[in-house]
Amino acid sequence: MNDRTFVIAGHIGSGKTTLLAQILKTTNVIQRVEKTLLDYDPIEQSKNMTINLKVFKTKYKNYDFQFIDIPGFIELEGELISATRVADNMLIVVDISMGLEVGIERAFEEAKKYNLPIFFVINKCKSYEKDPEEIVNLLKKKFGKQVHPIQVPIGIGNNFSSVFNIIDGNFENLEENLKKKAIKEYNEFIEAVVETDDKLLEKYMEGKEITKEEIHLAFRKAIDNSLFYPVLFVDALSGIGINELLDFIGEYGLSFEEKFDDKNFTSLLIFKTYSEAHLGEMFLFRVFTGKVYSGIELKNKRTETIEKISHLFIPFGKERKEVNELKRGEIGLFLKLKDSKTGDTLSNDNIIYEWVKYPEPLYVIGIKPKTKKDEEKLSESLQKIMAEDPTFTFKYDPQLKQTLLYSQGEVHVNIIFEKLKQRFNVEVEKERAKVPYRETIRKSAEGLGKYIKQTGGRGQYGVANIRIEPLERGKGYEWVDKIFGGAIPKEYRPYVEQGVKKAMEEGFVLGYPMIDIRVTLFDGKYHEVDSSNLAFEIAGSLAFKDAVSKAEPYVLEPIYNVEIFAPEEYISDVISEVNSRRGKILGIETNKIIGQMPLAELYDFLPALRAKTKGRGRFKMEFSRYQEVPINLVKQ
Template sequence: LLDFVVQAAPNVLQPRTKKVKKGDEEVTLPAGEEKPFLAAVFKILTDPYVGRLAFFRVYAGKVAVGDTFHNPRVGRNERVGSLYKMMGKEQKGVDELVAGEFGAISKIEDIKIGDTLCSSEDVLVIEPPRFPEPMVSYAVIPKSRGDEEKISTALSRLAEEDPTFVAKWEHETGELVIRGNSTLHLDMMMKRLRRRFGVEIETRLPKIAYRETVTAKAEGHYKHKKQTGGRGQYGEVYLRVEPLERGKGYEFVDAVVGGAIPRQFIPSVEKGVQKAMEKGVMAGFPVQDVKVTVYDGTHHSVDSDDYSFRLAGERAFHDGMSKARPVLLEPIVDIEVVAPTKYMGDIISDLNSRRARITGTETLADQQVIRAKAPLSEVLTYSTQLRSITGGEGTYTITFSHYDIVPPNIAQQIVERTKAEKEQQK
């Protein structure tokens, strides 16, 4: 045990083997109080009396109240206003910290876990720790109306203190989503939210960001004509909608000849198409992987304007898409599971039940690595199931892969559920 202590926690005055960055080159981590100041931040905490505290370890040199230090991440010098040594929950103010000591600094806003603090005359960067990507997500709903801003501020503070906890507003689904390493991790963060900030929240599984696309070529048409006395509105658009290769996004082609639609109105038609693509014809999800070709139309020398052609482009796209065999797309993720070999059969069987496609397996000692592609909607609660199968011995990671077509029977259920939710919101 003592040998391990010597190896893991060497004397700060002894030469090190650890490397740090100096510009583009690697140098040995300096040791000793006589060296330029060098420290690394390992914890952030918001104290109700002192404010924001950054905890750090001094690797070399020393720092005193009134000194300045450099933060390479932001490229800025900061002045030390106060220093503390932590005594449990209490802070003891000190004038100086030297190599080997742990301490805290307050009232510096732009400082994060993993930041290097160093002398501006000798800028070194200690490689920040790598944290696991959060795998479990909940959508957050305030229990009391009017708490939205308070909850958002509190979650931001918790995210600053814990790099494995993320809180983000998802504009596409209109939800505030929190992410963590496990359901237990998120449960602890919610208790901390209630205890420290006095706010209550409810959670549910987050909505899936589905998309819509087309699988066939079709033509769309719309004529906008309105006369209300005086100058009217007029614009007519013919366009063609066809599928693009998955992941290509969107392509707009102007194939109008002979001035059927004047040049100055083509951008208005495209704006109308882009607006229509924000909400597809099946369930109102964004549209992607579509090519739109405008090939004909008519205009009026007096009544035609930007608005008329924008509206005609929007309605013509909806008309064309509804005829082009629209389908739903769902996000597919790459999932990698690592667990003891004895659980391999149960894990693969469970993944198959989640519409996953096994892409490979690998043996590492007594561990089995299983790689698969699966719909995100099927693995939102996978952490609980994997823990149940392996007794807590399995781990997994998820990364986004691509969008793919939802099977028709499942797509129908999604469309019906989405329409019902929109009706309830009215």
């Protein structure tokens, strides 16, 4: 039970990747600490940030570690969500100079969903002249009294030289001031551990002796049950504190065997898809039960497809080592499955593992290919990128005649564009997303449509009289045939309606489809020889346009119900932002605003909300209705 699988999380810039690089150097897997060895993707290197989760396996003493490195940028939190689903523990890296950023809070929230043991690692202790105790107090204030340091840093800033373990360190080796601090922290540590165990608390209150073994067992149990969040101190760049970190997470990290019982069947969960030009799709997975070996056949329960596993690999960043077998708890990689994707369970039993829910992609832009060649490849290329990044989507809207890209934000869009260009040689341009406006009428009116052409030979003849009336919002369209007698023969009347519908689609004010109108055909004329389907279709279209011109047409815009979530201290700023976007506030709760906003103002609301809330704001939206666009905006 010496396996330990950790996701390394934190805010962008906290030094997560550098920390992992130092761990790999300490365990003699790599020779030097360079981020580019881990962030090897050209896009990552050009942007100097992690954009894809990666798995690295290493051994330290008698512990086998699997580390999952993930991006810290909030727009790429899909990688955090995927990685946390298959991890057993989480290291949350905190930059001592930055304090509590949104990436720390999101990592904590995600870990709590799965009750993962959480270890806070305060990084860059040598790089900044800042007292680590300030950060510890911020963590305690935010995440509760379960947060407690298990080390005392020796030295501050450039004088940071080592760490002292308060659990089993020798206090006599410390100078007097540090000794007092360490003893104080130790006593608080003992009290914090005792409070998590009723039997120990009873002994403590009675003044009975508590053994180190009892403390150790209670401490381990408290970490496993998220009742204690240890805080450790490192400087990843210099390597100070790395050995002590590995010793601690090796001893107190949760193993897969402790977390799950084995079963008499094989099952695995795919948690990441990659694509490489010369290999095609590659799938990262974790074995949950049994063993996976070359040649095994497993069923995809979503598709009922049998997948034969021909080659197995252990991933190490961009490198991979082929193996014959992987046991439960191990993370592996395989290639070229028939019909599987991220989130699928493969098994020779009927089990299906629950997959995650990603944040809705609410930042919307229009995109257009630069050339005809790009246009032909765009959809297929985006589909391939979506396979490895399910946090965005796209669609072509035939009414708007525009391809809409739904993503997590501006940086996310730029990454997608870079992938299109570098991997598929497809270039696209951004444009403002078009809004599906609609048009309607304010009052009833009648219209006459004539299409008569009689110039020798067979001509065209169709006359239609219609009446249009506004309907209640949301009623759509109604057609009423009130022709009596033979003014227009029955076989021609559907073509009048067809012409009306085409005219409604074309709009009148700005060219948007018209809605919420009742159209009544009440009279007309025909010619026994010259009348035709086409003549009455054109007459219907002309009659509708004539009627609309007298019915005071106007433009409608889609309005959405919104729920906006933000910390209480940002609520007033968010309300101001909503008001500036023609929003309507319907209710305010402690951390939530309920309201309505036009879709035109929601396409780029997400970056603005994040700016107002330091990345902490989010929102949900649902279509409500169409309502009239202010006349000043129509003129624009």
